[in-house]
Amino acid sequence: MKFSAIRPIALVLSRELVITVLLLLGVSFVVFIILFASPGDPFSVLLEGQLSTAEAKAGLRDAMGVPRSWYVQYLAWLAGMLSGNFGTSIRMGLPVLPEVLRVGFSTLILTIGSLIITLLIAVPIALYSALRGTNKISWPLTMSSYVISALPVFWLGYIVIYFFTHKLGLFPIAFGFSSAGQKYRWLYQLLPIFVLGVGNGTISEVIRYLRQEMGRVMAEDYIRTARAKGASVWKHAFKEGLLIPVTEIIASKIPFILGGAVIVEQVFNWPGMGRMAWQAAQDRDYPVIMGIAILAAFFVRMGSLFQRVVYVALNPRASKE
Numbered sequence: 063m064k065f066s067a068i069r070p071i072a073l074v075l076s077r078e079l080v081i082t083v084l085l086l087l088g089v090s091f092v093v094f095i096i097l098f099a100s101p102g103d104p105f106s107v108l109l110e111g112q113l114s115t116a117e118a119k120a121g122l123r124d125a126m127g128v129p130r131s132w133y134v135q136y137l138a139w140l141a142g143m144l145s146g147n148f149g150t151s152i153r154m155g156l157p158v159l160p161e162v163l164r165v166g167f168s169t170l171i172l173t174i175g176s177l178i179i180t181l182l183i184a185v186p187i188a189l190y191s192a193l194r195g196t197n198k199i200s201w202p203l204t205m206s207s208y209v210i211s212a213l214p215v216f217w218l219g220y221i222v223i224y225f226f227t228h229k230l231g232l233f234p235i236a237f238g239f240s241s242a243g244q245k246y247r248w249l250y251q252l253l254p255i256f257v258l259g260v261g262n263g264t265i266s267e268v269i270r271y272l273r274q275e276m277g278r279v280m281a282e283d284y285i286r287t288a289r290a291k292g293a294s295v296w297k298h299a300f301k302e303g304l305l306i307p308v309t310e311i312i313a314s315k316i317p318f319i320l321g322g323a324v325i326v327e328q329v330f331n332w333p334g335m336g337r338m339a340w341q342a343a344q345d346r347d348y349p350v351i352m353g354i355a356i357l358a359a360f361f362v363r364m365g366s367l368f369q370r371v372v373y374v375a376l377n378p379r380a381s382k383e
Contacts, residue, residue, distance in 0.1 A: 148352065162357055169336065184265045188270075207269050211267070261322070312369065335354050
């Protein structure tokens with residue numbers, strides 16, 4: 063690959079990475095302020111069942127070496143984060159970074175898998191609707207997608223669990239990651255991916271957006287010229303009509319899918335960031351909450367960065383915008 067082809071991508075990457083660093087710093091500051099100002103604290107959890115007086119909390123804070131002013135706490139946490147130390151979980155007593163990366167990988171599998179399911183359903187319907195218009199096939203498919211998108215993800219998850227547990231008897235009543243057994247573990251891993259891919263509420267939006275973009279591109283003059291010459295229309299319409307819109311809609315829907323992943327992980331007992339964040343919120347485990355917030359913001363930002371790189375790779379002049 064020539065340097066002239068790599069230079070626009072490198073220019074965009076350098077700018078976007080600087081923005082990513084600033085964004086993560088801003089997220090960490092906002093989340094820290096919210097946690098500091100929220101009622102309750104980790105010391106109340108540690109002293110649960112004991113005499114949790116103000117003196118006891120102050121003594122425990124001093125014994126653990128925790129500063130009392132919020133800005134000193136934040137600067138200490140930030141200095142540790144920049145050196146790769148996200149602190150220690152108050153409840154588990156384990157380093158935060160390895161635990162968050164472990165559950166983050168599980169959530170990443172769940173998120174990417176659900177995106178694939180969403181695209182496998184939405185893209186064919188959108189392309190067929192854009193090319194054939196509204197007919198007796200595209201209209202029922204489109205309406206069905208709207209109905210599916212309106213289903214609450216937790217309701218769909220419980221319906222799936224009921225069907226596979228009570229009707230088919232493939233899983234025990236204590237439905238969970240450790241109880242699925244080796245024989246059907248592959249099916250257990252696919253079920254939450256399928257539920258999140260179908261019930262994340264984005265299928266109808268993907269269909270509507272892709273159908274609109276593909277219809278616009280198919281009406282362009284260069285597409286008409288290509289069709290008149292007998293050339294492949296897909297070759298000309300693939301980049302602008304499909305690839306760019308798909309990456310744009312994926313990048314914009316990652317935050318919503320991560321939100322749905324929190325519910326799916328609770329329903330299916332999936333060992334991901336959502337379950338850990340929920341438990342950390344119950345325990346007031348602030349180091350874990352901070353670590354998960356940073357990792358979630360990083361996932362969202364990487365989705366936007368991927369979309370930007372694809373766009374610039376297809377349109378090098380966009381790097382100068």
